[in-house]
Amino acid sequence: MVDLLALGWPLARAGEALTVLAAQAGLQPRLRELAAPGAAVLADPADASVERWLAGAAANLGLEAEAVDTDIAGVDDLLRAAAPAVLRVGPGGGTLLLLLRGGRRDLVLVAPDLRPRRVPAAEVRRLVCEPVLAPLRGRAEALVDRTGLKGQRRERAVELLLRERLGVLRVGRAFVLRPSPAAPLLRLLRAEGLLARATALAGLHAAELALMIAAWALIGDLVFAGRTDAGWSQAWLLLLLTIVPCRMGQAAIAGDILQRAGALLKRRLLVGALALPDDLTRREGAGLLLGRVLETAAVESLGLRGGLVSLVAALEFAAAVPILALGPAPALHLALLAAWAALGVVLVRRTGRHLAAWTDTRGELTHHLVEAMVGHRTRLAQEAPERWHDDDDARLVRVLAREARLNHSESLLVALLPRGWLVLGLAALLPAFVTGSAPPATVAAAIGGVLLAQRGLATFVVGATALLGCGVAVRQALPMLRAAESADAGAHGLMLSFPPVPEGQPIVVARGLGFRYPGRERPVLRDVDLEVAAGDRLLLEGGSGGGKSTLGALMAGLREPTSGLVLLAGLDRPTLGLVGWRRRVAAAPQFHENHVVTAPLAFNLLMGRGWPPTQAQLAEADAVCRELGLGELLERMPSGLQQMVGETGWQLSHGERSRLFIARALLQDVDLVVLDESFAALDPATLQQALRCVLTRARAVLVIAHP
Numbered sequence: 001m002v003d004l005l006a007l008g009w010p011l012a013r014a015g016e017a018l019t020v021l022a023a024q025a026g027l028q029p030r031l032r033e034l035a036a037p038g039a040a041v042l043a044d045p046a047d048a049s050v051e052r053w054l055a056g057a058a059a060n061l062g063l064e065a066e067a068v069d070t071d072i073a074g075v076d077d078l079l080r081a082a083a084p085a086v087l088r089v090g091p092g093g094g095t096l097l098l099l100l101r102g103g104r105r106d107l108v109l110v111a112p113d114l115r116p117r118r119v120p121a122a123e124v125r126r127l128v129c130e131p132v133l134a135p136l137r138g139r140a141e142a143l144v145d146r147t148g149l150k151g152q153r154r155e156r157a158v159e160l161l162l163r164e165r166l167g168v169l170r171v172g173r174a175f176v177l178r179p180s181p182a183a184p185l186l187r188l189l190r191a192e193g194l195l196a197r198a199t200a201l202a203g204l205h206a207a208e209l210a211l212m213i214a215a216w217a218l219i220g221d222l223v224f225a226g227r228t229d230a231g232w233s234q235a236w237l238l239l240l241l242t243i244v245p246c247r248m249g250q251a252a253i254a255g256d257i258l259q260r261a262g263a264l265l266k267r268r269l270l271v272g273a274l275a276l277p278d279d280l281t282r283r284e285g286a287g288l289l290l291g292r293v294l295e296t297a298a299v300e301s302l303g304l305r306g307g308l309v310s311l312v313a314a315l316e317f318a319a320a321v322p323i324l325a326l327g328p329a330p331a332l333h334l335a336l337l338a339a340w341a342a343l344g345v346v347l348v349r350r351t352g353r354h355l356a357a358w359t360d361t362r363g364e365l366t367h368h369l370v371e372a373m374v375g376h377r378t379r380l381a382q383e384a385p386e387r388w389h390d391d392d393d394a395r396l397v398r399v400l401a402r403e404a405r406l407n408h409s410e411s412l413l414v415a416l417l418p419r420g421w422l423v424l425g426l427a428a429l430l431p432a433f434v435t436g437s438a439p440p441a442t443v444a445a446a447i448g449g450v451l452l453a454q455r456g457l458a459t460f461v462v463g464a465t466a467l468l469g470c471g472v473a474v475r476q477a478l479p480m481l482r483a484a485e486s487a488d489a490g491a492h493g494l495m496l497s498f499p500p501v502p503e504g505q506p507i508v509v510a511r512g513l514g515f516r517y518p519g520r521e522r523p524v525l526r527d528v529d530l531e532v533a534a535g536d537r538l539l540l541e542g543g544s545g546g547g548k549s550t551l552g553a554l555m556a557g558l559r560e561p562t563s564g565l566v567l568l569a570g571l572d573r574p575t576l577g578l579v580g581w582r583r584r585v586a587a588a589p590q591f592h593e594n595h596v597v598t599a600p601l602a603f604n605l606l607m608g609r610g611w612p613p614t615q616a617q618l619a620e621a622d623a624v625c626r627e628l629g630l631g632e633l634l635e636r637m638p639s640g641l642q643q644m645v646g647e648t649g650w651q652l653s654h655g656e657r658s659r660l661f662i663a664r665a666l667l668q669d670v671d672l673v674v675l676d677e678s679f680a681a682l683d684p685a686t687l688q689q690a691l692r693c694v695l696t697r698a699r700a701v702l703v704i705a706h707p
C-alpha cells in the first residue's frame with residue numbers, strides 16, 4: 001500500500017508544484033518566480049480563495065487551470081483523462097497530488113522529490129472518495145453482511161453498493177492544466193496534438209493517391225496488354241478495397257482535427273472577446289462588435305475545412321504533375337496546367353475582394369439593426385413612426401447588390417476552372433490519340449493525370465473559397481484575436497496576498513497623476529496628488545466633465561495613468577496585476593456604465609466573489625440589501641435573492657438598481673470602495689439610510705458626486 005499523502009505537495013508549495021507539473025508534462029510554462037499563497041489563503045484551505053490562487057498562479061505561468069468538479073461515479077473518468085492535473089486531497093483539500101499521466105489501472109504522480117512515481121489508480125480513487133464514503137461505509141457493510149458474502153466478494157459488494165447509492169455526491173476538485181488560450185498558436189497546436197494529426201492525415205491521403213495510381217496502372221495494363229488471368233483482376237480489386245480503410249481513417253482524423261481545433265479557436269476568441277479594451281468596445285459600438293462575433297463562426301467552419309481541403313488539393317495536384325510529365329504531350333500539358341492554375345489564382349482574388357465588400361456592408365447593416373434595437377424605446381417616444389425605417393431599404397439594396405456581384409464571381413470560379421481544364425487537358429491529347437504515335441497505356445495514364453488534376457482543381461476551388469471566407473472572417477475577428485494575445489500579460493501580477501491595510505495607513509496614493517484619453521489633445525487630469533487611507537470617508541465634488549469619474553477609474557485600477565504614479569498599499573499595477581488591484585479596490589461605476597445581468601439577484605450582488613456562493617455569502621448579501629433599504633423589495637420578490645432580474649427578468653427601478661450597484665461594491669470585501677454618483681437617484685430618506693450602510697460597512701470610501 002502506497003502512502004499517497006507522502007507523495008502529495010503541501011499547499012504552501014503550490015506555486016512550485018504547478019511549475020514542476022507543467023514542465024514535466026511538456027506544457028512549457030513561463031519561468032517565473034511565484035510568491036507562495038499568503039497566510040490568508042492558507043488559513044482556510046476549504047475556502048474558494050485557494051482555487052482563485054491556483055487559477056491566478058497558472059495564468060502567471062502562461063497556463064490555464066480549469067477547475068473540474070466530479071462526483072463519485074465520475075472519478076475513474078477523471079483519473080483516466082484529466083492529466084496533467086492537480087488533485088486536492090487530504091483534510092480540507094490541503095494536499096496537492098500532481099497527476100502527470102492518467103490511466104485505468106496505473107497513474108503517474110510527480111512526488112515532492114520531483115521524481116515521477118507509478119501508483120495504482122484504485123488507491124488514488126480511494127483517497128479522493130473515502131472522506132465522503134467513510135461515514136456510510138459501516139451501514140453498507142452491515143447490509144452486505146446480512147447476505148452472507150465473504151472475502152473479496154464482500155469488499156466488492158460494499159464498494160458497488162456505496163457507488164450506486166452515493167454516485168452523485170461531489171468529491172474533491174481537480175485542476176486540469178493546459179496552455180493558456182492566449183499562448184503562441186504553435187504551442188497550442190502542438191499541445192492538442194494537431195500537428196501530428198495533420199501529418200497523419202496527409203500521409204493517409206498520399207497513400208490513397210498512390211493506391212489509386214497503382215490501380216490505374218494495373219487496369220491500363222490489363223486492358224491494353226490484353227491480360228485476362230484472374231490474379232491481375234484480384235490484385236486490382238484488392239487495391240481498390242484498400243482505399244476504403246484509407247478513406248475511413250482520413251474521415252476520422254479530419255473530424256478529430258476539426259473538433260479539437262474548433263474548441264481551441266473558440267476558447268481563444270472567448271478570451272479575446274472578454275479582454276477587448278474598454279475604449280474599443282465604446283468606439284465600435286455593440287452592433288459592430290456583435291457583427292464581428294457572428295463572423296467568427298465562419299473562421300472556424302470555413303478556415304478549418306478550407307485548410308484541410310487545400311491540403312488535399314495540393315496533394316492531388318502534386319500527384320498529377322509527374323503523371324502528365326510522363327504522358328505523350330508533357331510540355332503542352334504542364335504549360336496549360338500552370339496557366340490554368342494562374343487563372344484560378346486571379347479568379348480567387350477577385351472573389352475575395354467581392355466577399356470582403358459584401359461582409360463590410362453586412363456588418364454595417366448589423367450595426368444599424370442593433371443600434372435601432374437598443375434605441376427602440378427612445379425612438380418609440382421621440383421619433384415619428386414614418387421615419388423609423390428611413391435608411392433600411394437603401395442599406396438592404398446595397399447588401400443585395402454586393403451579394404449579386406459575389407455570387408457571379410463565385411459561379412465563374414466553380415464552373416469554369418475545373419471543367420475548362422478537363423476540355424483543354426483532353427484536347428491536348430487528341431493529336432497523340434488520332435495519329436496513334438503513343439502507346440495506348442501512355443495515353444490512358446495521361447487521361448488519368450488530366451482527371452486527377454481536374455479533381456485537384458475542383459478541390460482547390462472548394463478549399464480556396466472556404467479559406468477566402470475564413471480570411472475575411474479573421475479580419476473581422478482580429479481585435480479579439482489580438483486582445484487574446486495580450487489577455488494574460490500582467491493581469492495577475494505577482495499573486496501577492498497580504499492582510500487588510502490597518503486603520504490610518506494609506507491604501508491608494510497618487511502623485512503627479514495625469515491622464516489623457518487616446519485621441520484627445522488635452523489631458524483630463526494633470527498633476528493630481530491624492531491619498532486615501534484606511535478609515536477615510538472622502539467626497540469628491542466638481543462640475544460636469546471635470547474628470548471625477550476618470551480619477552475614480554484610476555483609483556480602482558480600471559485605467560492606467562498616462563503620467564505620474566498610483567500605488568496601492570505601496571505597490572504598483574504591474575506588481576499587483578489587475579486581478580490583485582481589484583481584490584483591494586471595488587468601484588460602482590456611473591449608472592450608464594453599470595449593468596444588471598439577466599441572472600438571479602444573488603448572482604448580481606456577488607459577482608465579484610465567485611459563483612456558486614456559500615451560505616455565509618448569501619446571508620451577507622441579504623443583510624447588506626436590508627441595510628440599504630431593499631428589504632421590502634426582497635419580501636415582494638417571489639424568489640427573494642434567487643429572483644431573476646435584468647432585461648428579461650424582474651425590472652428594477654432606478655433607485656433599486658443604484659442600491660444593487662452599491663451592494664455589489666460593498667460585498668466585494670475590499671479596502672476601498674469608489675462610488676460614482678451612486679446616490680443621485682435616491683430620495684433624501686433612502687439616501688441617508690444607504691449612506692449609513694456604506695459608512696458602517698466600507699473600510700474606506702471615496703464618493704463622487706455633484707455639488
Ligand SMILES: Nc1ncnc2c1ncn2[C@@H]1O[C@H](COP(=O)(O)OP(=O)(O)OP(=O)(O)O)[C@@H](O)[C@H]1O
Pocket residue numbers: 279282517518520524542543544545546547548549550551
Ligand atoms: N472614453 C472616453 N474617451 C474620450 N473622452 C472621454 C472618455 N470618457 C470621458 N471623456 C471625457 O473626459 C472628460 C472627463 O470625463 P469624466 O467622466 O471623468 O467627468 P466627470 O467629472 O465624471 O463628469 P460628470 O460629472 O458629468 O459625470 C469629459 O470631457 C469627457 O467627455
